[in-house]
Amino acid sequence: xxxKPLLTLAVLFMPALAMATNxxxxxxxxxxxxxxxxxxxLNNDAISYQAWSSGDMLGKVRVIQAIAGRSSSKEMNAPLxxxxxxxxxxKESYQTTTVINQDDAMWGTSSFVKSSAEDSKKEFPWSSMVxxxxxxxxxxxxxxxxxxxxxxxDKQGKILYVKEGALSEADIQQVLSLVTDNI
Numbered sequence: 657x658x659x660k661p662l663l664t665l666a667v668l669f670m671p672a673l674a675m676a677t678n679x680x681x682x683x684x685x686x687x688x689x690x691x692x693x694x695x696x697x698l699n700n701d702a703i704s705y706q707a708w709s710s711g712d713m714l715g716k717v718r719v720i721q722a723i724a725g726r727s728s729s730k731e732m733n734a735p736l737x738x739x740x741x742x743x744x745x746x747k748e749s750y751q752t753t754t755v756i757n758q759d760d761a762m763w764g765t766s767s768f769v770k771s772s773a774e775d776s777k778k779e780f781p782w783s784s785m786v787x788x789x790x791x792x793x794x795x796x797x798x799x800x801x802x803x804x805x806x807x808x809x810d811k812q813g814k815i816l817y818v819k820e821g822a823l824s825e826a827d828i829q830q831v832l833s834l835v836t837d838n839i
Contacts, residue, residue: 721804
């Protein structure tokens with residue numbers, strides 16, 4: 657067996673392994689706070705921002721959509737977001753939280769990312785939306801760049817599901833079942 661080709665393959669896959677998320681089913685996500693921008697608050701059609709912490713998500717079952725500030729990342733799991741909207745989960749025990757990594761936007765588009773986030777908050781006022789100017793959440797959770805991560809957590813913050821990239825139809829059904837079983 658030739659060692660050189662195996663060594664070459666190992667070196668090629670090292671960066672992918674190093675970028676794997678640190679979110680693990682059965683544990684809680686690493687605590688992180690966003691103070692620069694932060695959670696979008698809608699008040700009479702006006703948007704303001706307040707500091708946000710991952711600890712703020714306790715008390716409700718959550719689907720967390722952590723996305724790069726790119727339209728391709730938002731579209732990656734749009735079918736899941738449509739399925740969640742259609743499921744109409746009770747707002748007193750469920751909430752979607754979208755964390756937008758503005759630091760992972762295409763060069764020169766960060767102002768568009770911000771205005772798009774504000775438009776989305778107006779369209780989906782019941783959702784929690786966080787604009788992360790410096791990518792603190794993505795860094796703390798070691799999320800892939802230019803992507804979308806879906807995390808389901810229970811009311812105590814325990815991770816029930818995590819996947820980076822586009823979800824399949826089976827994945828979407830699993831997420832919906834986990835939410836239904838835990839609300």
